[in-house]
Amino acid sequence: MTGASYTGFGDKALPFLKALGFHQNREWFHDNKAIFEEHLNxxxxxxxxxxxxxxxxxxxxxxxxxxxxxxRINRDVRFAKEKHPYNTHVSAVVTRSGAKKDQGLLYVHVSPDDSFLAVGFYAMEPDELRAFREAIVARKAQFDEALKPLLGLGFAFDREDSLKRTPRGFETVDEPELVDLLRLRHLTLSRRFGPDRLKGTALLEDLVELAEAAQPMLSFGWRVTDPVRAARDELSH
Structure with missing residues (x-):
């Protein structure tokens, strides 16, 4: 740690990541590692x-x-079909403990073609996801209110991995907006950003703004998932 303040990513950050996509080998990365460290890491x-x-x-x-x-910039390719050794993005998470596996997170993803911020609950255990869905059905107005600050900042739910059918146990729900929420596998929202946000302290300010706006939504989710996780942990001991 240098103790220096954040002043933006380097000018070679995105060009390095783009070039890394073409030069997926350890020799090239080793020869250009100084650029990665100075402009990205x-x-x-x-x-x-x-x-x-x-x-x-x-x-x-x-x-x-x-x-x-x-x-890490290195990919774990043990179980991956794609065996390229390096990611072509850099990323980080923000959670209650700072650990990656905590539920209720902020996520920042920097890449040449698709930089974005995300927030929410990703890859929940089945019992947590079911409890979250039940809470949305029972307290839809409260959930909608919790989302308002995020929607006001231009964030929208990620629907790429949605179910095609309403999950079991919720078949009687017929309100279209509610059905749409229940079919989500991950309760995350995201917003894309351009290369200009990598200059100066813009991205830092964006993340602080997101953290403040996310509190109602994250608090709603924590109140639902924390008891489920605690009960599961107790049964396992």
Whole structure:
């Protein structure tokens, strides 16, 4: 850690990631690793450091750290069909503990073609997802109210992995908007951003703004999923 403040990603950040897509080999990466460190990895670390401090100042119950919140540029290809050794993006998560597997998160993804911010509950256990769906049905007005700050910032639900049919147990639900929510596999919302947000402190400010706007939605989800997880953990001991 250098202790320096975040001032944006380097000018070679996106060109490096784009070139990495064409040069998926360890020799090229080793020869250009200094660019990765200076223009991508170190700026990302500074972003994480400054964001953690800003969240603590505002007493927002989220945090992040370089060691636990960032994803490696190396891909885990053990079970992947695609065997390219490197990701062509850099990313990080912000959670209550700073650990990646915590539910209720912010996510930042920087890539040449599809940079975005995301927020919500991703890859929940089946019992957590069912409880969340039941809570949405029971308290739809409250859930809608919790979403307003995020929708106001231009975030929208991610529907790419949605179910084609309403999940079992919810077949009697016929309100189209509610059915749409129940078919989501992940209760996450996202918003794309352009290369201009990588300059200066724009991305840091965007993340602080997102963290504040996300509190009602995250709190709604934590109240639902925390008891489910606690009960499951108790049964396993």
């Amino acid at each position: 170190e700026p990302r670390g500074r972003l994480i450091d400054d964001l953690a401090a800003r969240l603590a100042e505002r007493r927002i119950p989220l945090t992040c750290a370089r060691k636990t919140s960032t994803f």
